[in-house]
Amino acid sequence: MVKAVVIITVSDTCCKDHAKDQSGPALFQLVKEKFPDADIHTIILPDEKDLIEKKLKYFCDTKIDLILTTGGTGLSSRDVTPEATKAVIQREIPAISTAMTIESLKKTPMAMLSRAIAGIRDSTLIVNFPGSKKAVIECAEVVMPVLSHAQSLLANNLNEVSRVHDAMKAEHRCSHKMSKVDVSKVALRHRESPYPMLEMSEAFQIVDAVMSQWKECVEVLPLEQCIGKVAAQDIRAKEPMPPFPASIKDVRKVRSALTAGDEYPQDSPLVAGECARVNTGAPVPPGADCVVQVEDTRLIKASEDYQTELEVEVLVAPAAHQDVRPVGFDIPLGTILLEKGDVIDAAQIGILAGAGCLEIPVAILSTGNELQEPSEVTLHPSHIRDSNRLMLRSLLREHGYASVDSGIARDEPGALAAAIATALSSVDVLVCTGGVSMGERDLLKPVLQHDFGASIHFGRVRMKPGKPSTFATCTYKGRTKYIFALPGNPVSAYVCCVLFVVRALRRCTRDTSEYARMRVRLAGDVTLDPRPEYARACSSRLLSVCGASVLLELPAATDTVKVLAADSTVSALIVGRIDLTRS
Ligand SMILES: Nc1nc2c(c(=O)[nH]1)N[C@H]1C(S)=C(S)[C@@H](COP(=O)(O)OP(=O)(O)OC[C@H]3O[C@@H](n4cnc5c(N)ncnc54)[C@H](O)[C@@H]3O)O[C@H]1N2
Ligand code: MOO
Numbered sequence: 001m002v003k004a005v006v007i008i009t010v011s012d013t014c015c016k017d018h019a020k021d022q023s024g025p026a027l028f029q030l031v032k033e034k035f036p037d038a039d040i041h042t043i044i045l046p047d048e049k050d051l052i053e054k055k056l057k058y059f060c061d062t063k064i065d066l067i068l069t070t071g072g073t074g075l076s077s078r079d080v081t082p083e084a085t086k087a088v089i090q091r092e093i094p095a096i097s098t099a100m101t102i103e104s105l106k107k108t109p110m111a112m113l114s115r116a117i118a119g120i121r122d123s124t125l126i127v128n129f130p131g132s133k134k135a136v137i138e139c140a141e142v143v144m145p146v147l148s149h150a151q152s153l154l155a156n157n158l159n160e161v162s163r164v165h166d167a168m169k170a171e172h173r174c175s176h177k178m179s180k181v182d183v184s185k186v187a188l189r190h191r192e193s194p195y196p197m198l199e200m201s202e203a204f205q206i207v208d209a210v211m212s213q214w215k216e217c218v219e220v221l222p223l224e225q226c227i228g229k230v231a232a233q234d235i236r237a238k239e240p241m242p243p244f245p246a247s248i249k250d251v252r253k254v255r256s257a258l259t260a261g262d263e264y265p266q267d268s269p270l271v272a273g274e275c276a277r278v279n280t281g282a283p284v285p286p287g288a289d290c291v292v293q294v295e296d297t298r299l300i301k302a303s304e305d306y307q308t309e310l311e312v313e314v315l316v317a318p319a320a321h322q323d324v325r326p327v328g329f330d331i332p333l334g335t336i337l338l339e340k341g342d343v344i345d346a347a348q349i350g351i352l353a354g355a356g357c358l359e360i361p362v363a364i365l366s367t368g369n370e371l372q373e374p375s376e377v378t379l380h381p382s383h384i385r386d387s388n389r390l391m392l393r394s395l396l397r398e399h400g401y402a403s404v405d406s407g408i409a410r411d412e413p414g415a416l417a418a419a420i421a422t423a424l425s426s427v428d429v430l431v432c433t434g435g436v437s438m439g440e441r442d443l444l445k446p447v448l449q450h451d452f453g454a455s456i457h458f459g460r461v462r463m464k465p466g467k468p469s470t471f472a473t474c475t476y477k478g479r480t481k482y483i484f485a486l487p488g489n490p491v492s493a494y495v496c497c498v499l500f501v502v503r504a505l506r507r508c509t510r511d512t513s514e515y516a517r518m519r520v521r522l523a524g525d526v527t528l529d530p531r532p533e534y535a536r537a538c539s540s541r542l543l544s545v546c547g548a549s550v551l552l553e554l555p556a557a558t559d560t561v562k563v564l565a566a567d568s569t570v571s572a573l574i575v576g577r578i579d580l581t582r583s
């Protein structure tokens with residue numbers, strides 16, 4: 001974890017006039033985005049080797065994780081940043097500067113003239129960047145992705161190092177690039193799955209490694225269930241409140257009328273001599289900077305039917321910003337609304353809801369041309385009712401997670417892409433069912449890859465049910481999205497949702513992440529499958545009394561053991577406990 005960063009602008013000019021420094025602030029912004037929790041300190045130094053060297057040493061000695069310099073890497077006699085850096089570092093990392101040079105050369109041959117270097121002193125990484133803002137941004141793009149891992153290596157943080165390695169392995173495993181999804185050429189489809197069959201332990205490891213990077217995860221309890229719960233982490237406002245400059249009082253005048261909830265056309269601001277009628281809570285139209293209450297106006301002219309005021313006289317001299325709540329007046333963006341450990345009460349739920357903090361991060365999408373809504377009166381020929389969506393939403397609910405219903409998508413590339421895009425606009429985690437095996441209409445994986453540039457981390461798992469279980473990530477509108485594409489068979493969908501989705505959500509949001517296990521005695525002989533098998537235990541009276549759902553974990557058959565005899569015991573996961581007090 002990069003916790004402390006120093007950004008040093010090296011420039012005689014900027015040292016004399018700090019306002020001239022553009023590269024330092026640009027670097028600050030990029031570092032802030034990459035390491036939002038890090039302490040970032042910025043300084044500006046003249047092109048003086050001894051001074052730069054002294055400061056670099058000082059920051060290394062104070063255990064700063066990362067020092068980024070900008071400027072002083074060129075050919076002028078005053079450019080001495082690389083020399084100062086060389087005097088401080090114990091080991092050079094030439095590939096960092098090589099990578100920056102290669103990337104910059106694609107933009108300009110001038111990149112050859114930067115002498116930037118990078119290296120380490122004790123556990124501090126120092127990287128020189130060129131002086132120009134443009135070059136800083138280009139080079140930062142190249143270097144930023146490795147900084148965190150470099151710091152973990154320097155700090156000997158073995159857990160973090162191996163987590164990143166696992167995630168990288170996962171990403172590379174299934175990165176076949178797909179061409180546009182073409183359903184017309186059936187004969188060209190795969191006749192063998194291109195996805196390697198992973199062991200379940202590998203699949204879990206991948207999901208764990210990838211999902212641990214889900215920064216925005218929130219405890220997704222339905223509202224009423226948050227009351228009395230303790231906040232597991234600080235929660236900051238995700239939107240300012242109000243989100244627009246809002247009127248506090250009523251005012252009347254000519255141009256148009258706005259009540260709360262209306263949107264004013266942004267391209268036609270009010271001009272001098274004009275005003276608009278706004279109600280309390282409505283946005284203040286562009287071009288207006290204050291609100292006058294209706295009591296302080298006099299009607300001059302109305303339309304013939306008296307439905308519109310055409311002219312009013314403002315009786316008081318209005319002051320700028322009067323009766324306007326500016327953006328973020330009540331709750332500025334980023335305010336800490338709940339501190340870790342706070343017990344959540346009704347008022348806080350209101351504040352969280354208002355500041356965009358009670359988002360529901362999971363959507364459930366069914367896919368299949370044969371599916372109909374469960375509520376439809378008539379079942380059409382060759383159709384079945386969609387049982388997965390309701391089942392999976394209920395399963396998540398059983399575990400305390402609310403979800404968004406994304407409906408049914410047809411097995412057409414366009415329809416699937418549109419449904420996925422809609423879902424990903426509002427959630428970070430998408431769970432879809434169907435369309436992941438080998439049929440010519442099983443289009444989920446190619447659509448994810450082609451239309452969303454998704455990395456398929458795995459596409460087959462040695463388990464029963466659930467063989468074609470798929471886990472993918474993509475970046476959509478700047479955020480990482482996690483997609484669990486589960487097999488369509490309702491039994492597979494249930495088991496895979498329990499094992500992959502609920503498990504991952506629990507690990508992201510709860511302390512108690514593992515399902516409890518119990519030993520179960522088999523009532524009859526059970527033939528084992530070559531794949532490890534999960535079977536819902538037929539309800540014993542004991543289980544139904546305590547309302548538990550249990551999945552037997554049957555081992556894969558071996559050459560010697562193909563049947564488990566009656567009365568032998570196997571382990572079972574307790575995957576649900578229906579608590580009727582949680583409505
Ligand atoms: N050639 C191969 N075919 C299949 C393989 C294979 O490896 N090679 N794997 C089989 C396994 S195992 C499974 S599991 C299924 C998974 O199929 P898909 O995920 O592609 O799902 P679909 O084909 O769309 O549907 C399967 C089955 O489930 C019904 N279904 C789908 N969605 C729903 C829903 N929302 N509610 C109720 N029922 C649903 C669907 O009608 C199909 O009957 O593939 C095997 N085939
Ligand atoms: O693995 Mo499939 O899920 O056999 O039914």
Ligand SMILES: [Mg+2]
Pocket residue numbers: 434435436437438439441442488
């Ligand atoms: Mg299928």
